[in-house]
Amino acid sequence: MSESDTVLAIESLTVDLPSWADRPHAVEDLTLDLRHNEILCVVGESGSGKSLMARAILGLFPSRHVRPSAGRILYRGEDLLAAAPEHLRAVRGSRIAMIFQEPMTALNPVLTLGRQIEEAIEVHQPSLRGAARRRVLEMLSAVHLPEPERIYGAYPHQISGGQRQRAMIAMALTLEPDVLIADEPTTALDVTTQAQILALIREIQATRRMAVLFITHDFGVVAEIADRIAVMQQGRLVEHGSAAEVLDAPREPYTRSLLAAVPSIVPAPPRAAIVQAPVAMRVSGLEKTYRSGGVFLGGSARVVHAAKGVAFEIRRGETLGIVGESGSGKSTVARCVARLVEPDAAEIRVGDTDFGRLSRRTLREARRRVQMVFQDPYGSLDPRHTVGNLIAEGPIVHGTAPSVAWERALELLELVGLDRRSAARYPHEFSGGQRQRIGLARALALDPEVLIADEPVSALDVSVQAQVLRLLADVRERLALTVLFITHDLRVAAQVCDSIAVMRRGEIVEYGLTQEVFAAPRHAYTRELFAAVPGRERRRART
Amino acid sequence: MREFARRFARNRPALAGLAILLAVIAIALLAPLLYPGSPFALVARPFQPPFEGYLFGTDQLGRDLTAEVVHGARTSLAIGLLATAIAVLVGATMGGLAGYYGGRIDALLMRFTEMFQTIPFFLFAIVLVTVLTPTIGSVILAISVVSWPPMARLVRGEFLAMRGREFVLACVSMGMSDARIILRHILPNALSSIIVTGSLMVATAILIESGLSFLGLSDPNTMSWGYVIGEGRTALRSAWWVCTVPGIAILVTVMAINLVGEGLNDALNPRLRSA
Numbered sequence A: 001m002s003e004s005d006t007v008l009a010i011e012s013l014t015v016d017l018p019s020w021a022d023r024p025h026a027v028e029d030l031t032l033d034l035r036h037n038e039i040l041c042v043v044g045e046s047g048s049g050k051s052l053m054a055r056a057i058l059g060l061f062p063s064r065h066v067r068p069s070a071g072r073i074l075y076r077g078e079d080l081l082a083a084a085p086e087h088l089r090a091v092r093g094s095r096i097a098m099i100f101q102e103p104m105t106a107l108n109p110v111l112t113l114g115r116q117i118e119e120a121i122e123v124h125q126p127s128l129r130g131a132a133r134r135r136v137l138e139m140l141s142a143v144h145l146p147e148p149e150r151i152y153g154a155y156p157h158q159i160s161g162g163q164r165q166r167a168m169i170a171m172a173l174t175l176e177p178d179v180l181i182a183d184e185p186t187t188a189l190d191v192t193t194q195a196q197i198l199a200l201i202r203e204i205q206a207t208r209r210m211a212v213l214f215i216t217h218d219f220g221v222v223a224e225i226a227d228r229i230a231v232m233q234q235g236r237l238v239e240h241g242s243a244a245e246v247l248d249a250p251r252e253p254y255t256r257s258l259l260a261a262v263p264s265i266v267p268a269p270p271r272a273a274i275v276q277a278p279v280a281m282r283v284s285g286l287e288k289t290y291r292s293g294g295v296f297l298g299g300s301a302r303v304v305h306a307a308k309g310v311a312f313e314i315r316r317g318e319t320l321g322i323v324g325e326s327g328s329g330k331s332t333v334a335r336c337v338a339r340l341v342e343p344d345a346a347e348i349r350v351g352d353t354d355f356g357r358l359s360r361r362t363l364r365e366a367r368r369r370v371q372m373v374f375q376d377p378y379g380s381l382d383p384r385h386t387v388g389n390l391i392a393e394g395p396i397v398h399g400t401a402p403s404v405a406w407e408r409a410l411e412l413l414e415l416v417g418l419d420r421r422s423a424a425r426y427p428h429e430f431s432g433g434q435r436q437r438i439g440l441a442r443a444l445a446l447d448p449e450v451l452i453a454d455e456p457v458s459a460l461d462v463s464v465q466a467q468v469l470r471l472l473a474d475v476r477e478r479l480a481l482t483v484l485f486i487t488h489d490l491r492v493a494a495q496v497c498d499s500i501a502v503m504r505r506g507e508i509v510e511y512g513l514t515q516e517v518f519a520a521p522r523h524a525y526t527r528e529l530f531a532a533v534p535g536r537e538r539r540r541a542r543t
Numbered sequence B: 001m002r003e004f005a006r007r008f009a010r011n012r013p014a015l016a017g018l019a020i021l022l023a024v025i026a027i028a029l030l031a032p033l034l035y036p037g038s039p040f041a042l043v044a045r046p047f048q049p050p051f052e053g054y055l056f057g058t059d060q061l062g063r064d065l066t067a068e069v070v071h072g073a074r075t076s077l078a079i080g081l082l083a084t085a086i087a088v089l090v091g092a093t094m095g096g097l098a099g100y101y102g103g104r105i106d107a108l109l110m111r112f113t114e115m116f117q118t119i120p121f122f123l124f125a126i127v128l129v130t131v132l133t134p135t136i137g138s139v140i141l142a143i144s145v146v147s148w149p150p151m152a153r154l155v156r157g158e159f160l161a162m163r164g165r166e167f168v169l170a171c172v173s174m175g176m177s178d179a180r181i182i183l184r185h186i187l188p189n190a191l192s193s194i195i196v197t198g199s200l201m202v203a204t205a206i207l208i209e210s211g212l213s214f215l216g217l218s219d220p221n222t223m224s225w226g227y228v229i230g231e232g233r234t235a236l237r238s239a240w241w242v243c244t245v246p247g248i249a250i251l252v253t254v255m256a257i258n259l260v261g262e263g264l265n266d267a268l269n270p271r272l273r274s275a
Helices: A050-057 A085-091 A113-124 A126-142 A148-152 A161-173 A191-208 A219-225 A243-248 A253-261 A330-337 A360-369 A387-397 A402-415 A420-424 A432-444 A462-479 A490-496 A514-519 A524-532 A536-542 B002-009 B012-034 B065-101 B103-118 B121-131 B136-163 B166-173 B178-214 B225-235 B240-268
Strands: A006-016 A025-035 A038-043 A067-075 A096-099 A179-183 A211-216 A228-233 A236-242 A279-292 A302-315 A319-323 A345-350 A370-373 A450-454 A482-487 A499-504 A507-513
Touching: A006 A050, A006 A211, A025 A038, A025 A050, A025 A067, A025 A211, A025 A236, A038 A050, A038 A191, A038 A219, A050 A067, A050 A179, A050 A211, A096 A161, A113 A126, A113 A148, A113 A161, A126 A148, A126 A161, A161 A191, A179 A191, A191 A211, A191 A219, A191 A524, A211 A219, A219 A243, A228 A243, A228 A253, A236 A243, A236 A253, A253 A462, A279 A330, A279 A482, A302 A319, A302 A330, A302 A482, A302 A507, A319 A330, A319 A490, A330 A345, A330 A450, A330 A482, A360 A370, A370 A432, A370 B166, A387 A402, A387 A420, A387 A432, A402 A420, A402 A432, A432 A462, A432 B166, A462 A490, A482 A490, A490 A514, A499 A514, A499 A524, A507 A514, A507 A524, B002 B012, B002 B240, B012 B065, B012 B240, B065 B103, B065 B136, B065 B178, B065 B225, B065 B240, B103 B136, B121 B136, B121 B178, B136 B178, B166 B178, B178 B225, B178 B240, B225 B240
Parallel strands: A038 A211, A038 A228, A096 A179, A179 A211, A319 A482, A319 A499, A370 A450, A450 A482
Antiparallel strands: A006 A025, A006 A067, A228 A236, A279 A302, A279 A345, A499 A507
């Protein structure tokens, strides 16, 4: 590789964090180069400094307390850290472009897409003004947006998330930059949309021979797209090399542990003795429709069928997974089954009880039989109570003596792998993974017959996710729990669920034993979902 | 709690406000000791300018202006606090029920709240006091009646947002009663906004009370700042101090309360401020 191949060189970059942060440097002595015509993936868990590193290239620091203290960032031999602000502005957007994770917030909601993309041209190449509109339309079709004319005049909220991300890419490419920095560009997207956007980035990179710096936390995405890989941990570069080297023969233990934490898409072997067990929960004819708007002033209401004739049953000790993309209605089903949301129609039986038709009073008593673990580790625990209180409160409400409930809370904390002393502390003192453990302990405190887990690991880093999943499997075994597991992640479903139901637009399109569904998906949508799982081929080749 | 105190103490204006407010409260509490006897008592020649025998001079009837202002502080603060307490209680209850239960209850309570908000609040207070005959009680009632709606709206918003949060759903799924969820889990989380808005409402209540007594709509047997200003306004050009001293008292007190309120806001909601 010759010297001229390098477009962007980061040389022993150190970025300081303010004194009150948990570590002195966000990025520490990092050296990395990005070459012409390649995709370099920077992988790391949250807090590894990968995003900050990417933003440092464009001088976008989150606050004035976060500053680079050493090193250089050379773009074609010129130090961007030392560049004058005007010069940096000229480089931004026109030579080095960036796309972000959440296209909804990265786009200005009150301007049409065409207008926003044109603006970039006006700022950097005023001479092109007259031709701007034609150029924008060209770019919109280059990213395969349907009906560029219509998209040109549309506002960001009028198009889908995937289309918005395409528009963002079009905007980034308008000025034909040499370097594209993509900061988790597909994290907020559904798996099928993600697959399309990844293909698009790949295609555009190849046709324009650009250098792409791709930031992600997802090894599946990395396997799909990377030419070279850099692994970051705690602000340091742990390992870097070609995609094949890092994925197939990782040198560092940290990289190996990260790779090992990615759940396999090949389902775990089936557990015996579930097929004969009695049915713990049976749901049939579950209907839920959401209407919005149109109540006043005679506007037409928007009707969304979040659940249409949903039916399933879970045997005692079984884990049923409901998988689907966002908007498929899987969370609505979970909440209806727990009767947190009232379904329009449904028969929900828990054991022998007609759970769906209990009156308000009897329901409150019966709620302990169905417990929930929530997605958001930060929003699902009341910040004003100690952990012990939160866990013990449920049983106390149901008449357990406080001292007994507390003793049980302490046992549960140990069961989920936390110290007994945690009971006296408040939720904010715990990390995301620990909070999910607390949430699980709280649900278990009531000895539920059915545990509903609504995306319990999707907000967690992959290594923490693996720990929590292991804990869940362990607890499930020990307490013979019946679990309804909601997830969008087929890899997680493959590892956790005995059987799965695939949901799309409020309907279950495929339902069966995990082994069978994964081995031979019958429905076209299921096949599409499987095909979209990033890094599938590669991992298959390896395992 | 210590964290809160530290953040509050970092805010100089808020500390100054707190110091002034504590001084005003101390003066109000010590009024019977500082100036025993009725503040209505005639003590000297009318219209004595300040610093000639009496600290702030005398008014048109020869009453000691200092005694009037010191005793007036009691009324103003008491009315401000009581009226606010009632308004917070009513507003938080209405808003809390509307936000927690939503649907028809929400619509009903909010339309009711809006009814109060459509009437200009000061005129409404005047009408109420006039109809009910001016006594301390009716003034407090009038002030709380006109000031609870904003509190109801605020608390409704907080409750509505919290109602959908996962920790509240967790409480529901554990089978807790509504009362328990509201009082133990939602209310404590909404408390900081209630405290901040409530503290600012005290300042407004004092202003409304002063306005009412200025117009002669207060208990004629109770000394208050607005009353002194109202009485003295006919002599504004010849004896400026009669209006000015209680006016400054109102200004300083309201400003102090506002500073404390702002300080509470910054200290209780640190996330709203950029680092």
